[in-house]
Amino acid sequence: MIVGERKPLEQIEAMIEGFEKILIVGCGTCVAVSMAGGEKEVGELAASLRMKGKLEGKQRTIDEITVTRQCDKEYLEQLAKYVDQYDAVISTACGAGVQFLAERYDDKIVLPGINTRFIGVAEGAGVWTQRCMACSDCLLDRTGGICPMTICPKNLLNGPCGGTNGGKCEVDGEKDCAWTLIYNKMKKIGRLDYIRKIQPPKDYSAMTKPGKYTHEAFKEARKEEEE
């Protein structure tokens, strides 16, 4: 899932400087699970900003609301009856949600409340690690389910590099060397031949931004409509 991290309070404070009526819109999916922008976190952020505002003698009202997701239009519609009364909206969704909200309510000032970190997994309570880079050309079959694009800082397809150190990465001694992991895994499952082959250079054109993807089924339906 997408893992996010709430922005530092000073940064958010700086963004809402001068605004009097602010709405914080939370998202109940990925960022709620990664404890950055769900209903609870929106409550904490709103309370913090209210208290800080009062202490500093600022005149401002901070309201809170959380929708199921901000990346689907249906859920953003719900905000229509509220949004007009506010000077600014802080969205604690991931970057995609913030943009969608800003697009839907395009005459409002929409501000990001979190930093979107990565696509990751929960290693334990409150600890997430990045696992996927959305490279649009998954090669996990050739690396035993360990992603060299993500786990290797140099995204080597023919690793390891000379900086590998006792199974750890030279960039961060706490992190494992992706290619040592891949070697050990492929050895364990008897597929070393896959990494003995030279991997050709990555096709980065698959990752051209901004990406757009239409599901096969919906391509057909569109054609039907046009005919």
Added chain:
Amino acid sequence: MSEDAHQQFEPKVIAYCCTYCAYTAGDLAGSMRLEYASNVRVVKILCTGKIDTILLLRAFEEGADAVYVAGCALGDCHFLEGNLRAIQTVAHTKKLLAEIGLDPGRLEFFHIPASAGPLFAQRADEMTARARQLGPNPLRAKVGQPAGGKLARDPDGHLPLPEATHGRLIRQAERISAAASDSETGA
């Protein structure tokens, strides 16, 4: 504010006490007829593991001068790790208080075993004294000022039908909306 004025205000102290240890200690303090500051308002919760940051922040937002969370001793939590979670939550909230501009000393976590009646009284006095020394919560004066709140519990309620852009979907949507309006008018 002058020293005298500081001494003159009566602090409001909230104590979130867990059922199995801290609150039981409170009961014991009562049976032992121990005297302690009457400023402490005890809130009985099942386990301190229930404490979320927002409960603590709200207490301060509503004007509490000091808040403490009292739970079982390490290893004795009736729900195994509730007190560990509470300790983490309190530590995190202290950092938030510092960011907000309130003295983190206003918030604390204490271990109060069930048999520790005197300790219960001691902590109550301790936090009240601390609140007195730190002075009234600067937000006290502004408690009445409205500054916003939650808009709606569940805004998703009844989702509008998606704007259909393909043949089949339009027919499906029409059928559903027709059925919905039938049941509304019919029922």
Added chain:
Amino acid sequence: MVAGFRQAFEEKDFVITAEVGPPKGTDIAELESHIDLLKDKVDGLNVTDNQSSVMRISSLAICRVVLDHGGEPILQLTCRDRNRLALQSELLSAHVLGVRSVLCLTGDYISVGDHPQAKPVFDLDSVQLLQNVVLLNGGKDLAGNELKGATDFFAGAVVTPEADPIEPQMLKFEKKITAGAKFIQTQAIYDVENFKRFMQQARRDGVKIMAGIVLLVTPGMARYMNKNVPGIFVPDELIKEMAGAEKGKKLEAGIRIAGRMIKQLREEKICDGVHIMAIGKEECVPDILAAAE
């Protein structure tokens, strides 16, 4: 024109190379003095490429300076700062400027250098870069286009004989050979017996292997490298030898050690040559060579 470095392997049993590091700035006076000092004593001079991810003059420009001074440059090319277009462009440029030997490296990560906020490239890795060099030598680029004039590079790579674990390293070594590496310069070695064992696995026809020799300057440096630099193993006896030397004579001990290793490697025909890395102490290289006589 056949490069002096490639030719050296035909003409000699034991080839020697050294290294120069371009400065951070446009003042190359000191660099030129190092080039002049070393150019006639070695068969090739490696020119590093933004070494340790610290921004410096490009290896290519300095390779041309080496040629101008009558030396034989070996271009070091890393994948950290250039995408495949820039890498191929750099290779074509190198050929035109007279460079005929290239060492293909992945490159240190951005974070270890002085511009840690820069965007790391790593479009290709060292294996893919070697394949690319072979393609250019054959008159084609990576996209399959015909070149108007092919390159003629003697391509090389690096291996770490003391890597732990060694198996992934050897797997990659094989890939580098398959990809077209014709010479190998190893990471620094200090244990000749270990290296002999490594050579038993690594030696093969058509590939020249040169042992990496890094000059020890102080016993502290030996201990530091042991602990902190991946793939370097300094045996206790050598650390003791360095520590045991008189104050003020530590460097001489280091030179003696380096010379002794080179002599043994040459006399026992363990490998095809040595690559001496003494950045910061280039003036010591002639002394090391003398100690190896």
